[in-house]
Amino acid sequence: MTFSPRQQDSAIAAAGLAAGVLLTAVGAYDRNELVPWWAALVPVVLMSGLELLRRTHPIWTVSVGGVVFGVGVFYGSVLAMVVMFTDLLYAGVLYGPPRMAKVLHLTGGATTVVLSGLTLLYADVPNALVVAGFCGLIFIAPVWTADLVRRHRDRAETEHLRAEQTALLAELDRRGAVVAERARMARELHDVIANHLSAIAIHATGAQSLARRRQQPEDDPVLEALAVIRENSVLGLAEMRRMIGLLREEEPDEAYAAPRLAALDVVVAQARAAGREAGLGFEVVEEGERGVLSAPVELAAYRIVQESLTNAVKHAAPGTVRVRLGYRAERVEITAESAYRAGAGRPLQGAGAGLVGMAERAQLLGGEFAAGPADGVWRVCAVLPRETKEGRP
Numbered sequence: 344m345t346f347s348p349r350q351q352d353s354a355i356a357a358a359g360l361a362a363g364v365l366l367t368a369v370g371a372y373d374r375n376e377l378v379p380w381w382a383a384l385v386p387v388v389l390m391s392g393l394e395l396l397r398r399t400h401p402i403w404t405v406s407v408g409g410v411v412f413g414v415g416v417f418y419g420s421v422l423a424m425v426v427m428f429t430d431l432l433y434a435g436v437l438y439g440p441p442r443m444a445k446v447l448h449l450t451g452g453a454t455t456v457v458l459s460g461l462t463l464l465y466a467d468v469p470n471a472l473v474v475a476g477f478c479g480l481i482f483i484a485p486v487w488t489a490d491l492v493r494r495h496r497d498r499a500e501t502e503h504l505r506a507e508q509t510a511l512l513a514e515l516d517r518r519g520a521v522v523a524e525r526a527r528m529a530r531e532l533h534d535v536i537a538n539h540l541s542a543i544a545i546h547a548t549g550a551q552s553l554a555r556r557r558q559q560p561e562d563d564p565v566l567e568a569l570a571v572i573r574e575n576s577v578l579g580l581a582e583m584r585r586m587i588g589l590l591r592e593e594e595p596d597e598a599y600a601a602p603r604l605a606a607l608d609v610v611v612a613q614a615r616a617a618g619r620e621a622g623l624g625f626e627v628v629e630e631g632e633r634g635v636l637s638a639p640v641e642l643a644a645y646r647i648v649q650e651s652l653t654n655a656v657k658h659a660a661p662g663t664v665r666v667r668l669g670y671r672a673e674r675v676e677i678t679a680e681s682a683y684r685a686g687a688g689r690p691l692q693g694a695g696a697g698l699v700g701m702a703e704r705a706q707l708l709g710g711e712f713a714a715g716p717a718d719g720v721w722r723v724c725a726v727l728p729r730e731t732k733e734g735r736p
Contacts, residue, residue, distance in 0.1 A: 348398055355430065356394035363387030363423035373420040386415030390427040397431055401439035404431050405447070429485040436489035444490040451482030529590040532583060540580040547573035564620075571616045578613075602645045604633065604668070610645075614652040614664070622661030623681075625652065631670035640727050643704040644668070644675055647712075650697045651679035651723045659721065660684035673730075674710075679723040683716045701725065 367384050389411045393404045408431040415424045436444045455478035463471035551569050614625050655664040659681035669676035698714050705712035710727040
């Protein structure tokens with residue numbers, strides 16, 4: 344259980360007052376025969392009241408507490424009152440302005456010298472030494488202790504701030520390095536891959552124009568292949584520009600927005616055109632309500648379906664490729680099935696990293712992924728959570 348500063352001050356005041364009343368009631372205090380016994384309680388009550396203000400008004404509590412302490416010594420010293428005065432000195436240095444320690448060190452030292460000197464003048468050396476010892480414990484020890492604690496506290500705060508600044512500078516350096524690397528990647532994509540895709544689209548368009556001028560029939564397989572090449576190169580170029588914009592931390596144009604599942608019909612149409620000669624058909628079935636999916640989940644689902652269709656065009660045996668998207672309450676289930684074709688597949692170039700990429704997309708979102716042949720069917724299964732895990736992209 345943690346107490347607030349106000350509660351702590353109230354507890355100190357109550358404990359001091361209770362101890363003062365108890366000591367006075369049993370007569371355990373330095374009595375003064377010139378004043379009644381109850382007068383010794385007045386400084387105790389006043390000192391306990393000052394304890395309530397030890398943090399908020401340290402200068403006033405120390406100043407008034409010194410006067411109350413002097414009056415208490417005359418009326419009859421109560422140990423509880425003395426202890427509370429030393430606590431006021433301690434709090435004055437700990438919570439007061441920085442100059443408070445110097446002021447109290449000087450006043451405490453001067454008071455000790457004056458009182459021990461007067462005792463030496465009117466009494467003897469042993470009594471002067473006793474007075475000097477008591478004055479040191481009352482006026483100097485709490486001030487010195489609080490000054491030491493405050494120095495350690497300030498040093499700890501300074502080190503903490505320095506550590507935070509160091510961490511902030513390190514984070515800024517890291518972000519700067521990431522931004523520089525992203526800019527370099529964006530330049531490479533723009534200068535190399537994007538230019539190649541532009542050249543492919545331009546040459547495909549030129550070849551289509553040349554074939555039309557030669558009055559080639561519209562159903563010519565060459566023209567159909569050129570149309571597929573041009574369409575895919577244009578879409579690839581748009582995707583590349585979108586990624587370049589994201590790497591440069593620019594606001595992407597509406598035309599380059601992240602692909603959505605609603606655009607899967609375009610991907611399926613491209614797969615049908617590419618797989619027609621290989622005897623492939625494509626079906627996409629959606630089960631349940633799609634609802635609102637987070638952007639990372641929808642992008643991952645789109646890419647997994649896209650890569651599954653691309654792999655089917657490359658490797659599947661003739662038949663129907665079936666894709667099922669099941670929208671559940673807490674997850675999205677993706678299943679792609681195609682006739683299994685043993686061997687290396689069709690002679691189409693590829694990086695061979697499609698399955699790895701799909702698995703990584705699912706795992707980064709906290710989902711599951713599996714792919715492989717079973718009963719003459721190549722099956723791809725992915726399960727994505729609707730809500731990504733905390734800290735995941």
